[in-house]
Amino acid sequence: MSSFASQIVAVAAITRPINCALTMVSVVVGALTMGASRIGVDVGLAAVAAALITGSGNVINDLTDVEEDRINRPDRPLPSGAISPVTAWVSVVILGLTGLGMAWELGPATGMIATAVAIGLIAYSLGLKHQGPIGNLLVAAMAALTFPYGAMAVADGVAAGGAATGMTNSELAWNLMNDLFTVGRAWIPASFAFVYHLGREIVKGVEDQAGDERRGVGTLAIRFGPIPARRMAAVCLILVGLVALAPWIAGVYGIAYGVSVLILDAMLVGWIRLLLTSVPIGRLSRRLLAGMALGLLAICLGELTAPSPTHSPPLQDQR
Numbered sequence: 001m002s003s004f005a006s007q008i009v010a011v012a013a014i015t016r017p018i019n020c021a022l023t024m025v026s027v028v029v030g031a032l033t034m035g036a037s038r039i040g041v042d043v044g045l046a047a048v049a050a051a052l053i054t055g056s057g058n059v060i061n062d063l064t065d066v067e068e069d070r071i072n073r074p075d076r077p078l079p080s081g082a083i084s085p086v087t088a089w090v091s092v093v094i095l096g097l098t099g100l101g102m103a104w105e106l107g108p109a110t111g112m113i114a115t116a117v118a119i120g121l122i123a124y125s126l127g128l129k130h131q132g133p134i135g136n137l138l139v140a141a142m143a144a145l146t147f148p149y150g151a152m153a154v155a156d157g158v159a160a161g162g163a164a165t166g167m168t169n170s171e172l173a174w175n176l177m178n179d180l181f182t183v184g185r186a187w188i189p190a191s192f193a194f195v196y197h198l199g200r201e202i203v204k205g206v207e208d209q210a211g212d213e214r215r216g217v218g219t220l221a222i223r224f225g226p227i228p229a230r231r232m233a234a235v236c237l238i239l240v241g242l243v244a245l246a247p248w249i250a251g252v253y254g255i256a257y258g259v260s261v262l263i264l265d266a267m268l269v270g271w272i273r274l275l276l277t278s279v280p281i282g283r284l285s286r287r288l289l290a291g292m293a294l295g296l297l298a299i300c301l302g303e304l305t306a307p308s309p310t311h312s313p314p315l316q317d318q319r
Contacts, residue, residue, distance in 0.1 A: 010083035011091050014062055014076070015055030018289065023047075023054040023146060025296050026193070030150025032303040033185035038154040045102055046110055046153035050146060052099030053114055057121030059092045064125045071211035109152040117142050117149075132218040136201040144194040151186040185252065189299045191243050196292060199236025202229055203275075204285045227278075234275040241265045244295065253302030260298035267291055 024047040031043040062069065062078050069079045077083040100118060104111035120142045129135040205212065205219030206229050212219050221229040244265065248258040268291065274281055 007083060007087060010077040011087065014059050014078065014083060014088060014091070015095070016058045017055075019058060020051040020055050022289070022292055022296070024051045025293075026050075026143075026146040026189070027150035027153065029189055029296050029299050029303070030147035030186050031154050032150075032300060033147065033188065034151045034154045036304060040154075042106055043150065043153050046106055046150060049099045049102035049106070049110075049114060050117075050149065052095045052102070053118050053121070056092050056096035056099065057118070057125070059088050059095070060122060060125040061129070063088050063092070064129075068208065068211040068215050068217070071214065072208045106153060110149060113145055113149040113152065117145055130215075130217045132205075132220055132223055136198055136205075136220070139201050140194045140198040143197040144190040147186040147190040147193065185303070188247050188252070188302075189296070192240065192295055192299075193292075195236055195239045195243055196288075196295065199233045199240065200285055200288045202233040202236065203281065203288065206230055206233070206281060207283060207285055230275040230281070234272045237268050237272050237275070240291075240295075241268045244298070247302065252306065254305050256305050257298050257302030260294060260301055264291060264294045264298060267294070 027047040027050050028039070028043060031039050031046075062076060063085060066078050066085075069076050074080060078085065078088060096118060100111070100114055103114035120138055124135055124138050124142075128138055202220055205221040206226050209219070209221045209226060212222055219229070220232060241264075244261045247253045248261060271284060271288065271291075274284065
């Protein structure tokens, strides 16, 4: 493999493509909560923008984690020497600015959410990730925001939509926010994602305790010990199971969603039992990615088989 090709592979690896793919799916799921018939090219562009911003954030995180990764993840591109810090920083700028530009081009609503997440990713990497619970909560919140971001992407930009419908920007913005918070169902996957990611972040702190101790990172596992941290993660996963069941019990989603959630809950039971024992958890955080994927599938099935929510008058000139 040529040097250039190997650099491209390394850049792709450092962005964590699986996480980026899950981000794209999450955006589409968020859009689905506004009604499948309203999904257009805008949603695809919003998903790509979100993936680029996520990839940029992942690279920043690895740049600030090099010393820890020499201990915890020596196979990653930076500590292994597969990519240089300069190349990584160039990737951060290109990916981040491209993603933000695309998000703002779609409209102020998506642009503002994307900017908030980008700022959060930078703040996390440059210091908040060392603050334990604060960093965990920030990651969970940013993951949850992916769904309202996707929900807002079902329409063209506010300015373009306002020009097409004769509505003022403020009127159209109110229309969109009303859709999101009163009839949209983005809160369902957002709630699921917040609690799930919170638990996964705690698990990652347990996994990376050795390297974190050397750097003085204040994770829950270091502040309170690995056993209490494992119990906290288990509580989060228990809450995930309950949160996931709620839309089915409430009749929002039907049997397809229910079956998927029951499978997810069976997986959660196994992971919870592991966390509550003294058995080493290995790389449980990687296995938890499968739970995320199944949760997203459940929401998709639920939305595709549920009655479409009643929205305010549809916007014209949708792509």
